[in-house]
Amino acid sequence: MFEVISFDSVQIYRNLDIGSGKLPPLERGTIPHHGIDIIDPDEDFTAGDFARYAAGVCEEIRLRKNIPLFVGGTGFYLDSFFQGLSGIPVIDPVVRSDVRADIELRGVGVLYNELASVDPFFARTIHPNDSQRIIRGLEVYRGTGRPISWFYQGKNGYESNETLYIGLYDERELLNERINKRVDSMIVAGFVDEVRKLREMGYGPELKSMKSIGYAEINCFLDGLAGFDETIELIKKETRRYAKRQMTWFRKNKKITWFKAGERDAINQHIEKWLK
Numbered sequence: 116m117f118e119v120i121s122f123d124s125v126q127i128y129r130n131l132d133i134g135s136g137k138l139p140p141l142e143r144g145t146i147p148h149h150g151i152d153i154i155d156p157d158e159d160f161t162a163g164d165f166a167r168y169a170a171g172v173c174e175e176i177r178l179r180k181n182i183p184l185f186v187g188g189t190g191f192y193l194d195s196f197f198q199g200l201s202g203i204p205v206i207d208p209v210v211r212s213d214v215r216a217d218i219e220l221r222g223v224g225v226l227y228n229e230l231a232s233v234d235p236f237f238a239r240t241i242h243p244n245d246s247q248r249i250i251r252g253l254e255v256y257r258g259t260g261r262p263i264s265w266f267y268q269g270k271n272g273y274e275s276n277e278t279l280y281i282g283l284y285d286e287r288e289l290l291n292e293r294i295n296k297r298v299d300s301m302i303v304a305g306f307v308d309e310v311r312k313l314r315e316m317g318y319g320p321e322l323k324s325m326k327s328i329g330y331a332e333i334n335c336f337l338d339g340l341a342g343f344d345e346t347i348e349l350i351k352k353e354t355r356r357y358a359k360r361q362m363t364w365f366r367k368n369k370k371i372t373w374f375k376a377g378e379r380d381a382i383n384q385h386i387e388k389w390l391k
Contacts, residue, residue, distance in 0.1 A: 118176045119143075120169055121150035122187035122196070125327045127165075128156045130313055133306045134329040136297070150187075156313065156324040162195035169196045170273065190364035199272030206258040214254045218246060226253060234262030242360055247323075279389045280371040281382065284362070291355055298329075298351045307333055328353045 121127075125135035129152045137151060149172045154160050169185075176183045185193060218226050223246050230252045231238035241248045255263040285293065310325075310333040318325060320334035329350050336346040365371060374382050 116146075116181045117184040118147040118179075118181050119149065120172055120183050120185050121148065122165065122169075122185050122189050122192040123150070124160075124165075124189040124192060125324070126151050126187070127153050127160055128324045129154065130309075130316070130318075131156060131324060131327070131330065133301050133304050133309045134327065134333075136301075156318040157322055159323075162191050163200050165192045166195040166200060166272075173273070188361050190361065195272075197272045197274040197278060201263075201266035203255055203263065203266045204259055206254050210258040211250070211254045214250050214257065217253075218250060223249060226250075229253065230256075234264050236264040237262060237267075240364075278370075279386070280368060281385065282365055282371040282373045283376045284373055285376045290358060294354050294358060295351050298347060298354060301329070302347060307336070310334060311337060328357055 123135060125131055126137050127150060128135070138148070150165075150168070153168070169183075173183045185196075187193070214226075223244055227238065227243045227249050230249055233256050234252055237252050241252075252263050255261070255266070284290075306329065310330055313325065313330075314320075314334075314337065320326070320331070320338070325331065325334055332341070332346050332350045332353065335341045336343060341349065372385060374385075
């Protein structure tokens with residue numbers, strides 16, 4: 116029997132339900148799900164935290180003689196577990212604060228270019244607007260004198276010859292159509308009210324969790340910075356961009372066997388062959 120481990124960096128948060136696309140408990144059936152609702156929206160959770168969490172869960176699953184099935188879309192989480200994370204030294208908080216202040220003063224674009232000049236390998240793996248990883252890359256470089264990609268050499272993860280990777284894809288036009296419909300259904304399901312309730316609970320737009328796609332745009336709407344229709348279209352646009360970045364990330368893993376979404380028979384045959 117399989118047990119699901121979500122590697123979605125938004126589904127880890129409690130009360131971020133509609134926008135993260137969590138399956139309701141009743142729809143999860145009798146299959147145990149892990150990695151969902153494990154921290155509050157104002158708590159920190161890194162890729163390293165996920166790797167440690169997943170390692171513990173996998174051990175429990177194996178003791179039950181079941182098989183862990185990782186499902187989700189945050190590639191950095193998946194790689195942190197299977198490929199491993201490096202032993203990056205603890206960075207002086209002053210360095211971290213200086214980088215964050217620098218990005219506020221000079222802008223994301225300028226600091227991305229700085230990162231690209233000192234660590235082109237790492238810069239190519241992230242989006243030019245990914246402020247969190249730009250900050251991380253620069254704080255490591257400024258704090259240690261070495262690029263973060265240098266520390267990634269020789270890292271050890273949990274991947275083995277028995278690890279099976281499966282990827283799903285759709286034609287771009289069909290995928291975009293699915294994304295648009297999904298966003299519309301999220302709005303109908305009460306996404307705006309979910310964000311409003313989170314704010315009433317004290318979880319403001321400045322939190323990392325509330326800067327996730329969808330939540331960030333609705334926060335802007337609630338603050339009067341964008342119209343309703345504009346907000347919906349922006350969520351769709353950012354989701355499409357994210358889906359494109361996901362594919363770029365996962366395509367780097369040459370061990371993934373790709374199937375078109377809906378090819379259930381072929382996928383089942385592939386898994387059955389692997390189980391044997």
